[in-house]
Amino acid sequence: MSTGVTEKTQKTIGGIRRTFAPWNDPQAVPLIRYQNVTKRFGEFVAVDNLSLDIYEREFFALLGPSGCGKTTLMRMLAGFEDPTEGQITLAGQDLVGTPPYKRQTNMMFQSYALFPHMSVWDNIAFGLKQDRMEKGAIDARVEEMLKLVKLEKFAKRKPHQLSGGQRQRVALARSLAKRPKVLLLDEPLGALDKKLREETQFELMDIQMELGMTFLIVTHDQEEAMTVADRIAVMNQGRLVQVDQPAVIYEHPNSRYVADFVGDVNILDATVETVEPGMVTLRPVAAPERRFRIAQDCAAKPGDSVAIALRPEKMRVELDPPADTNVNCVQGEIWDIGYLGDLSIYHVELPGGVRVKAAKPNLTRMVERPITWDDKVYVYFSPDAGVVLTS
Amino acid sequence: MRKGLSWFNVTSIALGFAFLYIPIVLLVIYSFNASRMVTVWAGFSTHWYWQLFQNQQLLDAAWVTLRVAFLTATVATVLGTLAAITLTRYGRFTGRTLFSGMVYAPLVMPEVITGLSLLLLFVAVDIDRGFWTITLAHITFTMCFVSVVVQSRLVTFDRSLEEAALDLGCTPFRTFFVITLPIILPAVISGWMLAFTLSLDDLVIASFTTGPGATTLPMRIYSQVRLGVTPEINAACTILIAIVTVVVIVVSIMTKRQELERQRAERLAAAG
Numbered sequence: 113m114s115t116g117v118t119e120k121t122q123k124t125i126g127g128i129r130r131t132f133a134p135w136n137d138p139q140a141v142p143l144i145r146y147q148n149v150t151k152r153f154g155e156f157v158a159v160d161n162l163s164l165d166i167y168e169r170e171f172f173a174l175l176g177p178s179g180c181g182k183t184t185l186m187r188m189l190a191g192f193e194d195p196t197e198g199q200i201t202l203a204g205q206d207l208v209g210t211p212p213y214k215r216q217t218n219m220m221f222q223s224y225a226l227f228p229h230m231s232v233w234d235n236i237a238f239g240l241k242q243d244r245m246e247k248g249a250i251d252a253r254v255e256e257m258l259k260l261v262k263l264e265k266f267a268k269r270k271p272h273q274l275s276g277g278q279r280q281r282v283a284l285a286r287s288l289a290k291r292p293k294v295l296l297l298d299e300p301l302g303a304l305d306k307k308l309r310e311e312t313q314f315e316l317m318d319i320q321m322e323l324g325m326t327f328l329i330v331t332h333d334q335e336e337a338m339t340v341a342d343r344i345a346v347m348n349q350g351r352l353v354q355v356d357q358p359a360v361i362y363e364h365p366n367s368r369y370v371a372d373f374v375g376d377v378n379i380l381d382a383t384v385e386t387v388e389p390g391m392v393t394l395r396p397v398a399a400p401e402r403r404f405r406i407a408q409d410c411a412a413k414p415g416d417s418v419a420i421a422l423r424p425e426k427m428r429v430e431l432d433p434p435a436d437t438n439v440n441c442v443q444g445e446i447w448d449i450g451y452l453g454d455l456s457i458y459h460v461e462l463p464g465g466v467r468v469k470a471a472k473p474n475l476t477r478m479v480e481r482p483i484t485w486d487d488k489v490y491v492y493f494s495p496d497a498g499v500v501l502t503s
Numbered sequence: 504m505r506k507g508l509s510w511f512n513v514t515s516i517a518l519g520f521a522f523l524y525i526p527i528v529l530l531v532i533y534s535f536n537a538s539r540m541v542t543v544w545a546g547f548s549t550h551w552y553w554q555l556f557q558n559q560q561l562l563d564a565a566w567v568t569l570r571v572a573f574l575t576a577t578v579a580t581v582l583g584t585l586a587a588i589t590l591t592r593y594g595r596f597t598g599r600t601l602f603s604g605m606v607y608a609p610l611v612m613p614e615v616i617t618g619l620s621l622l623l624l625f626v627a628v629d630i631d632r633g634f635w636t637i638t639l640a641h642i643t644f645t646m647c648f649v650s651v652v653v654q655s656r657l658v659t660f661d662r663s664l665e666e667a668a669l670d671l672g673c674t675p676f677r678t679f680f681v682i683t684l685p686i687i688l689p690a691v692i693s694g695w696m697l698a699f700t701l702s703l704d705d706l707v708i709a710s711f712t713t714g715p716g717a718t719t720l721p722m723r724i725y726s727q728v729r730l731g732v733t734p735e736i737n738a739a740c741t742i743l744i745a746i747v748t749v750v751v752i753v754v755s756i757m758t759k760r761q762e763l764e765r766q767r768a769e770r771l772a773a774a775g
Contacts, residue, residue, distance in 0.1 A: 192666055212669040225667035229685045239671030273768040290671065 132342060134167035141204075143168040143326055144189065144294060149198035151184050151350075158184040159195070160350035166294075171320050171327045173337035176347035177373070182330045185347075186296050189328065190219045203293060213242075218292035222299040224283035226271040232258075232282050233267040239290040257285040260319065277308050284316075288323065295320075297329040301336060313339045334374045338362065346370050362423075367503045371421040378422040378468040379501075384412045392500050394420065396442070398466035404440040407495040412502050419501040426497035427470035429458045431483060434492045441492040444468070446485055456481065460491050527744060534737035541732050551734040552742075561739060564723035567634065568703060571719060575641035576699035582642070583649025583698075584691055590650075591657040609644040610651070617644055618711030625712060632714030640712040641702040648701060649694035656690035696754075700747075 134140040142165035151159040159181045166172045174182040187193045188200060191212030200207045207215060218239070226235050236257050240250045258264045261281035271279055280300065287295055300316070301309045317340050320327045331337050337344045338358040345355040346369075354366045365371035368379060382394040382404065392410045393403055404420060412418050428434075434441055447467055450457035455471045462468065470491055474481075483489060508516075534552075538545030555561060586606050590599070609617055621640045625632055664686065668678040684691070706721040713722065724736055 190666075190670055192669075212666070213672045213674055217670075219667070219670045221663045221667055223661060223663050225661065225663040227664060227667070227682060227686075238668070238673075242672035242677075270768070272765060286667075286671070 173341035181350040216293040218287040219296040220287040398464035424471040534741040551738040568720040572702040575702040579645040587653035614707040618708040633717040645698035652694040
């Protein structure tokens with residue numbers, strides 16, 4: 113399903129996506145600034161002295177488990193909550209104390225919150241009518257929005273006469289109709305099934321690019337955040353743990369928490385042996401006779417206890433030892449196999465009793481695979497596959 | 504599952520219906536009795552209905568009752584809805600428990616006590632008793648029923664609908680009238696109808712709080728029955744029953760239709 117984006121704009125999108133990085137530009141002025149924001153509900157601290165800058169045209173994702181404060185952070189921008197301390201500015205204007213109906217942000221709610229007694233058309237026109245826009249302009253804008261979300265034929269329907277996916281589109285059209293400075297999306301795709309969700313993610317990205325708007329999305333689904341966002345902020349207990357581009361979050365997590373929360377990961381405890389520029393040598397606790405070399409600058413000192421984060425898809429499982437002696441290698445025994453169709457996940461037990469997961473793409477059409485339960489195998493990975501985590 | 508009914512089911516249903524409806528059916532039948540004697544059948548006649556419409560006292564009482572009930576239902580609906588919103592929306596304010604207790608007290612208070620205490624109040628502040636005191640008393644005791652009905656709807660109300668309206672630039676005041684009220688309207692209307700019928704057939708509280716010149720229909724019927732049941736009263740009651748029956752049937756047909764409409768629409772949505 114495309115979103116009516118022409119081929120020409122699609123071509124320019126690629127160029128914009130490749131070069132878009134205002135967060136690296138010291139001259140860039142952020143559109144949204146959270147400055148030392150704290151929000152308490154009685155004793156509970158939902159957001160803890162948090163500062164964050166979000167730039168214009170950015171697709172920004174707040175990612176974290178439920179109760180981490182991500183929704184509160186968004187609701188403070190919409191005006192449904194006021195911060196206990198700190199300042200929030202939008203385009204240079206202090207927002208604290210401004211009621212939601214006077215803010216230039218619009219929100220798409222998790223429950224969609226479509227007005228059940230109004231038709232699709234009236235739902236989309238609602239915000240425009242509040243602005244006392246003239247009739248002709250309202251009609252034109254609603255038509256445009258219906259076209260954008262491909263619901264022209266459903267204008268007269270009531271929300272309960274629509275399917276879940278259609279309701280989601282109406283909610284999106286309604287929140288976009290006023291052309292807000294920032295669109296807030298609160299778990300927007302949570303109620304859709306997996307296939308529809310994936311399609312809609314790409315549609316959201318296209319719409320965001322086409323309209324050139326700033327989107328802020330709240331989600332607990334890391335795949336969703338990785339797919340749609342320019343930058344992701346991983347949150348835990350009211351604080352930001354890491355804010356960066358999806359690939360950096362995934363490949364260079366800054367802590368066990370991020371490595372564990374985003375994607376599948378093996379975390380191996382290890383002790384630092386030597387530290388050189390661009391290379392760390394470690395002694396894994398699970399296989400003390402082995403030495404792992406990780407290509408990374410590291411602040412740790414020899415003797416420190418650290419963790420190595422290894423993504424399953426970056427580990428290889430073979431019956432024969434690797435030919436290249438430069439790779440890190442450890443022997444183990446197959447504990448369990450998960451066949452997923454495209455991949456098989458091998459659970460390998462290392463001598464110390466620690467189990468690691470390694471993913472292997474199933475490249476050939478074979479029902480009987482060469483590696484099976486209780487086989488002695490070699491698990492290996494190159495020095496640039498793992499990350500040393502000091503926190 | 505077995506189809507059909509066992510003899511036990513049939514008997515219990517028959518007995519149940521008989522117990523509930525034989526008195527009413529008898530009343531309706533005897534309202535068409537030509538004889539003056541209530542218990543002796545002397546042929547079909549609509550005489551007592553003609554008689555009824557000539558009975559100025561009964562007609563006056565009916566008119567007073569309707570005015571009281573209409574005014575009561577309207578004011579009680581406004582106050583009861585406001586109370587329900589306060590109780591569901593404003594969380595734990597000081598005096599909430601007291602307020603909620605006060606709103607619901609008339610629900611469990613014996614009518615005699617409500618009536619008596621209101622009478623004492625009206626005497627103490629020296630208000631002329633009559634139409635307005637009955638109306639005030641009825642508002643007091645019907646408001647809690649409205650509040651219960653509306654509150655039960657508000658509990659399941661999705662707050663994000665109101666937030667969405669605010670977010671789209673609608674002021675809180677307007678949001679109440681264009682979003683909240685239309686959505687809870689069925690509950691508000693039920694509340695109004697409940698208050699209306701409660702006021703319509705109240706005898707006890709009206710008797711306590713009335714004064715000269717303001718006699719409601721239940722009071723008039725009661726005082727006439729004390730002098731013996733006349734077929735005229737039967738006719739009056741039959742008319743009341745007819746009105747109530749028609750209203751109930753109309754409401755249930757409307758609800759049923761809406762439900763069917765909704766189901767049809769949902770099937771349509773699922774298909775397309």
